[in-house]
Amino acid sequence: MQDWRKAVFQTPLTYKMGNSTVRLQSRVVAGLVVTAAVVLLYLLLQRGRQGLTVQPWTPAGPAGPSGCNTTYPLTRPVATKTGGVRYRVAVISDLDTGSRRGAAWVSVLRRGWLSWDERRRAADVWWDGDDVTLTSSLAQGGRGMELSELVVFDGHLLSVDDRTGVVYRLTSGQAVPWLILADGDGAVAKGFKGEWMAVKDEHLYIGGLGKEWTTTTGEVLNHNPQFVKRVSCGGGVEHLDWQPVYQRLMAAAGLVAPGYLIHEAAAWSQRLRQWVFLPRRASSERYDDLADERRGTNLLLRADAQFADVQKSLVGPVIPSHGFSSFKFIPGTDDRWLVALKSEEDSVANRTNSYITVFSVDGEVALPETPLDGHMKFEGIEFV
Incomplete structure (x- = not known):
């Protein structure tokens, strides 16, 4: 043996x-x-488990040349038994004058899940039952916490207040101030009205409306909303004059002054090497505060890094009172598919609503506009 x-x-x-x-x-x-x-x-x-881990997913830790934390999304996606992928998402509210609560100001953070099956071109969204109320004592002119966008940058979930110019880090149910952005070229004694946020080359770009600041009847006062703030991971801020950029976007849309575009949704695609803009409003006529509420658009604009080549396409039907307020590319789709928010503000009908939709950069709609509960204006969405 x-x-x-x-x-x-x-x-x-x-x-x-x-x-x-x-x-x-x-x-x-x-x-x-x-x-x-x-x-x-x-x-x-x-x-055999429903929670099968899906790749790719960037683990925590600095990965870029500048040491920025490139984790995205913040929560690992999971596969479903039907062959799709489930992602953690969040939206943030801009309650305008309704944000005041006594001596403080609030915004609502709502979290949920987006399920995406690219093979079947099918998307579904469901929300947690408990919204998070974020509170701050910072305000300007009696207004504050009118948070207009969500973005993951350097491993943090960020938002910007379009009244004070404060950039907040949202963590553990709190809004922690990180930066204060001054309007225009940075030498203006007023907070920057930030409306969109995008990550490009390990920097955060924060943009405004993209049109001149005017009176309620369209008289031009200044060009401050046409500046863009370029922020490093360490918090350094550059003030970039984007007037020529916004003019090229206008030209691509077939508009000339006194017509205008209003921007609240933009992102840089590293995969496509393109900027993508979904204007909230578009008009060939002079700006008017009340008429603007019904100048929603279905434009999608794509541009190279230098904005030398700008292409226009259309997404879904035009609903005049609905305008894009935020979007993000769905991870794992090579930036071919995105999820977007639309907002509705109708002062005549005293109606405020938000809608979520999923479509491709080529205009194919997978999830038609679906209302969010609560009759609130949600202006930022992000994968968290």
């Missing part, structure tokens, strides 16, 4: 391959077989 055991476990196995001889230790072979069997069993067990 001992001789037999020695023959099996101690004597190397010898194989002849052409003119070469390969010797393998039996113990090594047995160990490799056992390890492979354990790994295979583990994978089979995991595949």
Whole structure:
């Protein structure tokens, strides 16, 4: 018996391959077989679970040249039994004058899930039952916490107040001030009215309405909303004059002054190497505060990094009172599909609503506009 055991476990196995001889230790072979069997069993067990981990997903930690934390999204996506992928999402509210609560100001953060099946071109959204109320004591002119966008940057969930110019980090149910952005070129004694946020080349771009600041009847006062703030991971701020950029977007849309575009939704696609803008309003006529409420558009504008080539396309039907307020590319789709918010403000009918929709950059709609509960204006969406 001992001789037999020695023959099996101690004597190397010898194989002849052409003119070469390969010797393998039996113990090594047995160990490799056992390890492979354990790994295979583990994978089979995991595949049967609904929470199967989906790749790709960037783990936490600095990965970029500047040391920025490039984790995105913040929560690992999971696969569904039907072959789709489920992502954690959040939206943020801009309650305008309704944000005041005594001596403080509030915004509502709502969290949920987006399920996406690209093979079936099917999307579904459902929300948690408990909204989070974020509170701040910072205000300007008696208004504050009118948060207009959500973005993940340097491992943090950020939002910007379009009244005070304060950029908040949203963490553990709190809004923690990070930066204060001054209007225009940065030398203006007024907070920047930030409306959109986009990450490009490890910097955060924060933009305004993109049109001149005017009176309620369209008289031009200044060009401050046509500046863009370029923010580093360390909090350094550059003030960029984007008037030529916004003029090229206007030209691509076929509009000239006194016509205008209003921007609240923009993003940079690293995959496509393009900027994508979904204007909230578009008009060939002079700005008017009341008429503007019914100048929603279905424009989608795509531009290269230099805005030398700007392309226009259309997404879905035009609903005059509905305008894009935010969007994000769905992870894992090569930035071909995105989820967007639309807002409705009708002062005549005293109606405020928000809608969520999913479509491709080519205009194919997978989820038609679907209302969010609560009759609130949600102006930012992000994968968290």
